Every structure is written in structure tokens, then in C-alpha cells.
Amino acid sequence: MSTDSKIIDGKAFAEGLRTRIAVVAADFEAKAGRKAGLAVVLVGEDPASQVYVRNKGKQTVAAGMESFEHKLPADTSEADLLAVVERLNADPAVDGILVQLPLPAHMNEQKVIATINPDKDVDGFHVVNVGRLATGLPGFVPCTPLGCVMLLKDRLGSLSGLDAVVIGRSNIVGKPMAQLLIAESCTVTVAHSRTKDLPEVVRRADIVVAAVGRPEMVKGDWLKPGATVIDVGINRVPGAEEGKSRLVGDVDFASAAEVAGAITPVPGGVGPMTIAVLLRNTVVAAHRNAGLVLDESAL
Ligand code: GUN
Secondary structure (H helix, E strand, O other): OOOHHHEOOHHHHHHHHHHHHHHHHHHHHHHHOOOOEEEEEEEOOOHHHHHHHHHHHHHHHHOOOEEEEEEEOOOOOHHHHHHHHHHHHHOOOOOEEEEOOOOOOOOOHHHHHHHOOHHHOOOOOOHHHHHHHHHOOOOOOOHHHHHHHHHHHHHHOOOOOOEEEEEOOOOOOHHHHHHHHHHOOOEEEEEOOOOOOHHHHHOOOOEEEEOOOOOOOEOHHHOOOOOEEEEOOOEEEEOOOOOOEEEEOOEOHHHHHHHOOEEOOOOOOOHHHHHHHHHHHHHHHHHHHHOOOOOHHHO
């Protein structure tokens, strides 16, 4: 089989999702008499975060929703940031709140996240939403892992009974990814930097989700032939030309694509899904907060 047909095109899937979201957002506006609104708070001037926030704003508006951007200087006090979050909690035009991470070192991220109203927490980072995911209650699920599950179900259909290995145990990706795969009736192993004989563990998997932040760590000969590989890594490494860089994932794409049944590329795989799912969570929040019915499973 050629490598091309194995590629899971996250960019195309995200475009389709954004088209469906735009239809739902227009319907919300007609019913509620206002647009669904997403507030993004950025503290400091981290260049990567600035790019993310700009793209979030553009895509929010393109989907027919309102974008509120709050850019605060890097030396903002934690108390001032908490006051901004409290104002957004109380603002009826704001359905979703995202505080861009990482925050400057003088701030306690957990305290900031805990201040967001869980029903506006479209990142799904609040402990209430973490608990809802763990117990199977409706809440908000972190965008990147939810995007990964959408891609997996689109390619494989039912995931029931499949062996899944998640590499990485972060609060943002690894842990919620494991919860989502359990909810899909996979048999889930969470591997991490202390795992013994990682290649052997990965070789058992029908589904491999790599989210460790180590460039091209997972090799083709670690994979069970036909496995589905989801690469969450985005690592900038020196390019072939002097002074140039390129993006690679946590998976060595060239060798993995030879063995895998399906694989997400970097870029163009999981990356584009994150903002699309954020928009999905926002339009879902808008309906819930306005007491309007929405078939969330169709999004
Ligand atoms: N920084 C990098 N990715 C994310 C994300 O998904 N949400 C937030 N809040 N910050 C991030």
C-alpha cells in the first residue's frame, strides 16, 4: 500500500468540522439573538502563544462567532489576571474562556484554571471537568485529545476492544486521552519516560498515541504492522539547510509509515484539530448556557 493512502488528513477533517460548526453557530445566533462568544486571555509575549491566539481569533470569527481577546503584560499580577477571569465568568456574551498556557512563572496555573467557571471552561482543564470526564458525565473535554479520538473514529469506526498505548501522561493530552479511549472501550496502557522496554509495550498496540515531546522517538520497528498512529508531537528541529528549521512529530514518520496501517503527519495531522475542537466546545457551551438543545454527537 502506498504511504499516501495511509495518511490521516487532519487538516481536511478540521476544515469539514469547522464548516459544520459554522452552520450550528448561525443557527445559535438565529435562536439566541446573539453570536456564541469565545474569550482568549494571553499573558506575556511568547511568540508561539501569540501565533496560536491570532489563529484562534481568526478562526472564531470565520466560524461566525464573537472573539474577545485580552492581552495582558508579562508582569501582570496573579490577582489582576483572576479579576479578568471573574469578569469573563460574569459576562453573558462570553460562552467560552481560554487562558493561554503556559503562564508566566510567578502565576499559579492551577489556581487560575480553578477560577474559570467550569461551564465556560472550553479547554476542559478545570478539575470539575476532569472529574466529569473520569466519571462519564457531560462536561468539556480537552481539545487535542478529543480531536485525536475524532480522527481515530473517522478512520477505524468503532474502537471497542482495541489495544491502545498512550505515550505521555500530561494533564493536557496523555491523561484525558487515556480516559477518552477507556470510554471508547479500548484496553488502555499509559506509557511514559519511566516505562520499561517502551518499544515492546508499543508493539502490542492497535492504536498508538504519541504525546511525549521527543522528536521522532517512536520508530517503525516499534509498531505492530497495521497499527493506527496518532502523533501529537510538534517539535522544531534544525532543517537540512543552514539556519532553517522544520517541524517533526514524536514519531519517525518515514519508518513508521512503512509499518502503520494509518498515521497522522506533522504538520497537517493533529495540529489543525485543536482549534477546530475549541470552536466546537464553544458552540456547545453556548447552547448549554442558553438552555438550547443541540445534538452534540453530530459535531
Ligand atoms: N497552550 C498550548 N496549547 C494549549 C491549549 O490547548 N489550551 C491552552 N489554554 N493553552 C495552550
